[in-house]
Amino acid sequence: MNAVLVAAILLLVNVLTFLAFCHDKAAAGAGEWRVPERTLLGLALVGGSLGAVLAQRLLRHKTRKEPFRSILALIIGCQLAMAIAWIIAPQWLLRMVASMH
16 A cells, blocks of 8 residues: 555544544533544544544543553554564564464
8 A cells, every 4th residue: 555545544544533532522521422432442543543642632631531541552552563563574564464364
């Protein structure tokens, strides 16, 4: 896949994640329908972890909620480990992922 396309998709996912956190924060203050934590964590899992962390920091939202914080930290840790593995040994990572299918 083209690197520019991957970057564009990741940017879009992160913007959507940030906006979902914004909506949830506003809804929490107004006593309205909330975005499920499963949805927020799912967006982080599919590549929106930077948007999630930025939203947490800038909006001060979901910063003390457990197990939300721990699960988000685990997602970020796994994503960092995969990124490091990709940089160090991209062929090994591709073989490992292919063997899972």
